[in-house]
Amino acid sequence: MNNFAMIILGASGDLTKRKLMPALYSLHKDGRLTGGYSILGIGRTPYSDEDYRSYILAELRQFVKSEEQSEELMSSFVSHLYYLSMDPAEAEGYALMRQRLVDLTGDEQPDNLLFYLATPPSLYGVVPLHLKKAKLNSPHSRIIVEKPFGYDLKSAQELNKIYVSVFAEHQIYRIDHFLGKETVQNVLAFRFANGIFEPLWNRNYIDYVEVTAVENLGIEQRGGFYENAGALRDMVQNHLIQLVALTAMEPPAVFNADTFRNEVAKVYESLTPLTEVDFNEHIVRGQYTESGSKKGYREEKGVAPDSRTETYIAMKLGISNWRWSGVPFYIRTGKQMPTKVTEIVVHFRETPHQMFHSAEGKYPRANKLIMRVQPNEGVVLKIGMKVPGAGFEVKQVMMDFSYDQLGGLPGGDAYARLIDDCIQGDPTLFTRSDAVEASWRFFDPILRFWKNNQDAPLYGYPAGTWGPLESEAMMQEHGAEWTNPCKNLTNTDQYCEL
Numbered sequence: 484m485n486n487f488a489m490i491i492l493g494a495s496g497d498l499t500k501r502k503l504m505p506a507l508y509s510l511h512k513d514g515r516l517t518g519g520y521s522i523l524g525i526g527r528t529p530y531s532d533e534d535y536r537s538y539i540l541a542e543l544r545q546f547v548k549s550e551e552q553s554e555e556l557m558s559s560f561v562s563h564l565y566y567l568s569m570d571p572a573e574a575e576g577y578a579l580m581r582q583r584l585v586d587l588t589g590d591e592q593p594d595n596l597l598f599y600l601a602t603p604p605s606l607y608g609v610v611p612l613h614l615k616k617a618k619l620n621s622p623h624s625r626i627i628v629e630k631p632f633g634y635d636l637k638s639a640q641e642l643n644k645i646y647v648s649v650f651a652e653h654q655i656y657r658i659d660h661f662l663g664k665e666t667v668q669n670v671l672a673f674r675f676a677n678g679i680f681e682p683l684w685n686r687n688y689i690d691y692v693e694v695t696a697v698e699n700l701g702i703e704q705r706g707g708f709y710e711n712a713g714a715l716r717d718m719v720q721n722h723l724i725q726l727v728a729l730t731a732m733e734p735p736a737v738f739n740a741d742t743f744r745n746e747v748a749k750v751y752e753s754l755t756p757l758t759e760v761d762f763n764e765h766i767v768r769g770q771y772t773e774s775g776s777k778k779g780y781r782e783e784k785g786v787a788p789d790s791r792t793e794t795y796i797a798m799k800l801g802i803s804n805w806r807w808s809g810v811p812f813y814i815r816t817g818k819q820m821p822t823k824v825t826e827i828v829v830h831f832r833e834t835p836h837q838m839f840h841s842a843e844g845k846y847p848r849a850n851k852l853i854m855r856v857q858p859n860e861g862v863v864l865k866i867g868m869k870v871p872g873a874g875f876e877v878k879q880v881m882m883d884f885s886y887d888q889l890g891g892l893p894g895g896d897a898y899a900r901l902i903d904d905c906i907q908g909d910p911t912l913f914t915r916s917d918a919v920e921a922s923w924r925f926f927d928p929i930l931r932f933w934k935n936n937q938d939a940p941l942y943g944y945p946a947g948t949w950g951p952l953e954s955e956a957m958m959q960e961h962g963a964e965w966t967n968p969c970k971n972l973t974n975t976d977q978y979c980e981l
């Protein structure tokens with residue numbers, strides 16, 4: 484690839500050092516970035532090119548897996564980095580940005596120019612307008628915009644209007660890094676590359692579905708950001724609902740960016756609109772409180788002492804179509820949970836009649852399929868089997884696939900895959916404008932309900948626990964319960980097997 488240039492706005496930030504630079508290094512290491520490419524970092528913090536290279540080199544040593552570190556490759560990678568100190572919120576710096584680009588590429592309009600918007604979301608609207616004014620929005624350029632894309636439906640619609648006034652839709656890449664995860668993409672392969680599951684994949688055989696993405700860390704250094712976001716905007720409106728879409732979507736006739744994204748958008752459009760009953764009974768929000776050595780959310784830096792921002796949310800969704808009518812999808816996310824796990828659990832209906840007994844007292848009537856996104860990535864099917872010996876005792880066992888059987892997951896993470904796709908001009912795994920808006924359209928009423936009902940319940944849960952008990956109660960209405968890996972975990976950094 485000739486003449487590739489990337490401009491990262493927000494290059495002194497957390498995302499750049501922890502995710503973007505390790506991903507770009509991984510592409511460099513794998514020979515995916517060839518030729519004399521340049522990466523220009525933009526931020527207000529003053530760095531010379533040399534200082535910026537040293538800073539990023541030090542961060543790579545911290546954030547790249549040790550087995551993938553090579554001093555030689557890391558040094559050659561950082562030699563492609565440059566830095567320009569300017570405020571991306573202000574128009575005047577953009578002429579300098581343009582000049583710097585010409586100096587680096589020898590070209591006013593490089594063949595392959597990629598902007599990465601990694602600034603605070605408050606700048607997402609203004610940056611494209613400045614790029615347009617400085618004539619940096621050439622037809623050869625693309626822009627990746629970080630999440631959250633919008634703060635609510637109205638702001639997402641306004642942002643979409645701005646972006647399409649500057650770039651064509653095919654130049655706009657709204658990133659949701661969950662879609663870059665190998666194991667998330669594998670949900671599609673699992674469903675559509677195997678004939679045996681699809682006939683069962685509907686309301687006749689599936690009782691309910693759980694989607695969980697919980698973390699054992701708090702908000703870290705991101706108090707300022709998180710206070711204005713909360714778990715619904717940070718995780719649910721984008722990542723969790725993507726997982727729901729992949730689980731629930733219809734198979735596209737062919738697999739390409741348009742057909743795949745059409746089916747995702749259809750799922751969002753089929754989400755059953757929430758009612759007052761749902762707000763009160765089918766949504767549980769929580770906030771972690773101090774426990775042992777773990778701080779409570781309200782004690783975190785940048786958080787108001789009386790904050791009502793949710794760090795946990797569990798909710799019941801419905802999908803109003805022929806395939807899913809009446810099947811609840813229970814989704815949840817939370818900070819400061821006992822472990823980090825992201826998984827989709829499909830609960831099949833029980834056998835209609837029981838013939839066997841279980842010495843465990845509980846006959847495992849229902850099969851369960853667990854698609855584990857992270858960690859211990861793999862797929863597990865729980866099935867009942869006869870215990871060897873006298874009688875007919877049945878016990879639940881696992882048929883499992885682990886990525887280790889395929890030699891493990893590739894080194895580059897989700898960001899590497901997605902940046903590479905964008906460079907190649909493939910938008911399949913990026914969110915289209917109609918899907919973003921459809922998702923906001925569904926979640927917006929919850930935000931409005933919380934805003935208008937300041938006393939709506941927000942339950943405290945001790946840091947390191949599975950969240951408010953009310954979320955269990957919500958599922959009991961369906962005779963269901965959350966699958967909590969490691970229910971009795973004592974060491975919260977540990978992660979146990981399924």
Ligand SMILES: NC(=O)C1=CN([C@@H]2O[C@H](COP(=O)(O)OP(=O)(O)OC[C@H]3O[C@@H](n4cnc5c(N)ncnc54)[C@H](OP(=O)(O)O)[C@@H]3O)[C@@H](O)[C@H]2O)C=CC1
Binds near residue numbers: 499571572631708
């Ligand atoms: N961090 C993460 O894990 C994730 C982040 N994101 C998204 O990525 C984006 C960047 O996040 P993150 O890197 O954590 O944020 P940070 O606040 O760490 O970094 C943003 C950078 O933008 C720069 N900046 C430029 N102009 C301004 C301005 N006017 N006001 C404030 N900062 C400015 C700041 O650098 P300087 O002061 O030098 O100008 C800062 O380093 C956010 O939208 C976030 O939602 C998404 C997923 C995960």
Ligand SMILES: O=C1O[C@H](COP(=O)(O)O)[C@@H](O)[C@H](O)[C@H]1O
Binds near residue numbers: 698717718825
């Ligand atoms: O986008 C985000 O995702 C991370 C979780 O991502 P993962 O790949 O580590 O599972 C979350 O911690 C963060 O709050 C959110 O902004």
